[in-house]
Structures are given as C-alpha cells and as structure tokens.
Amino acid sequence: MVIQTLLADDEPLARRKLREFLQADADVKIVGEAGSGAEVMDLIRKTNPQVMFLDVKMPGQDGFAVLEEIAAEKSMPMPSVIITTAYDQYALKAFDARAVDYLLKPFTMERLRAAVQRVKDQLSTAPAKPEKGPETREQEYLNRLVFKSKGRILFLPATEIRWIGAEENYVRISNGTESHLLRDTISSMEQRLDPKMFLRVHRSAIVNLNHVKEIRTDTKGDFVVQLLNGHIVPMSRSYHARIRHLLGRWMMRPKAS
Known part of the structure; x- marks a missing residue:
C-alpha cells in the first residue's frame, strides 16, 4: 500500500x-x-x-x-x-x-x-x-474525545466511556477508573456520540450500553441502570418509555415454559 x-x-x-x-x-x-x-x-x-x-x-x-x-x-x-x-x-x-x-x-x-x-x-x-454529501457527514460520530486535564492532552476512546453526567455548565465523563469535568452540555454530547452505543437515560445522564449490566428498580421503586463495574446511574421515568421502545427492538425473548 x-x-x-x-x-x-x-x-x-x-x-x-x-x-x-x-x-x-x-x-x-x-x-x-x-x-x-x-x-x-x-x-x-x-x-x-x-x-x-x-x-x-x-x-x-x-x-x-x-x-x-x-x-x-x-x-x-x-x-x-x-x-x-x-x-x-x-x-x-x-x-x-x-x-x-x-x-x-x-x-x-x-x-x-x-x-x-x-x-x-x-x-x-x-x-x-x-461520495461525500451532507447526509453522509451528519452520520459521523465521535470515536474519541480529546481534552486537556492537569496540563496533559488526553485521548479517550468513546468505547472506554462508561457514563456521562451533567453538572451545571459542564459534563463529567467517566471511564470507570477516573472522571474528567469538561465544559460542554449533555445535549451536545448526546448528539455527537453514536446512538447505537450511547443511551440517554436521564436529563443529566448518558450511559454506554456496552458497559451496562442491568436495568432494575431500587428500594424506592425508581428505575436505575447498573453498570458492569457496579456504578449506579439514575433513570428518569420520562425517559423510560423511550428506552423501553428502543430496547424492545434488541431484546431476545425467553423460551416459553
């Protein structure tokens, strides 16, 4: 080549x-x-x-x-x-x-x-x-985030992101071992990340589906997302119907007894 x-x-x-x-x-x-x-x-x-x-x-x-x-x-x-x-x-x-x-x-x-x-x-x-056109370019999503942290320029592959949380005018991005606070909005991040991999589950939270273990209710009856590393992300009821619809297309049906 x-x-x-x-x-x-x-x-x-x-x-x-x-x-x-x-x-x-x-x-x-x-x-x-x-x-x-x-x-x-x-x-x-x-x-x-x-x-x-x-x-x-x-x-x-x-x-x-x-x-x-x-x-x-x-x-x-x-x-x-x-x-x-x-x-x-x-x-x-x-x-x-x-x-x-x-x-x-x-x-x-x-x-x-x-x-x-x-x-x-x-x-x-x-x-x-x-051939390049607006309709193809719109489907391109971030495959990595690049940002400054403590005097370093860090490269974080999108696949390594576990969850993203909103904190006022910032977003906190976690890779499971450490988190970084970036000046951005949760809505902007949602638009720039691949929806096949990332799912917004709350007005202030996005999760990487590749790192999700289960969706369940907590002791108060509220829905939560539990990641593979045990971290709990709240799920808003206002997002529940949309999420259930999306997951319904992927869910495997158990064998009838």
Missing part, C-alpha cells in the same frame, strides 16, 4: 524535516508540498492525496479554513489529516475536525512513525467511502 501524501507548512525547514522523515517509509509517497492555504487547495485538486500533514498557521487560509473549504466541496474527498503545529491549544479543534493525529512541534521520528501507523491502520480497515 503506497499512501499518497501532501505536506502543507509555510516553513520550508519544517517541510524538509518532515519530508526526510517520511522518505524513510517505503509506504509513503509525497505527491506535493504547499506553503499556503491556496496552494493546499490547488494541490488537493491536482493530486487527490490520501493523507495530508497540515500546519495550523499558514498565510492566507489557516489549516482549519482549508479543512472547511474541502468539506464544502462535495466532489472533493477529504484526506486523512495529521495536524502539525507548535501550539497545543488547537488539539480540541483538530479532533472536532476529525484529524487522525496531532503532532506537536518539535516531534520525534518515533512520534511521527506512530502517527503514520495510525493512518495506515485507518486506511487498511476503512470501508469504501460513498
């Missing part, structure tokens, strides 16, 4: 370093280099790259403006994107834009190899993509 790759960075030295690193990988073919947003768009139209290493700050259009322009052109396939930048504050925006990885300059050869391997894994397992 030869990966058609575009380098986009306004610094020639940065492009040269990246080029030298990538030329050591026989699976990577560099099809073009760009130093501005306009050049990026021109090269994408000409070369149709599978992967793009994209700097955030470039003259004319910045990296995110380039991604917005690509998305706006329905006939233009979106390449897999690896953001390269000297600034860590764009990480959340990068992954909202569905970047495959985020390389913080200066990065090492080992870090670059890991990013390239992530792209290879994605390309080797990806199904054939239908």
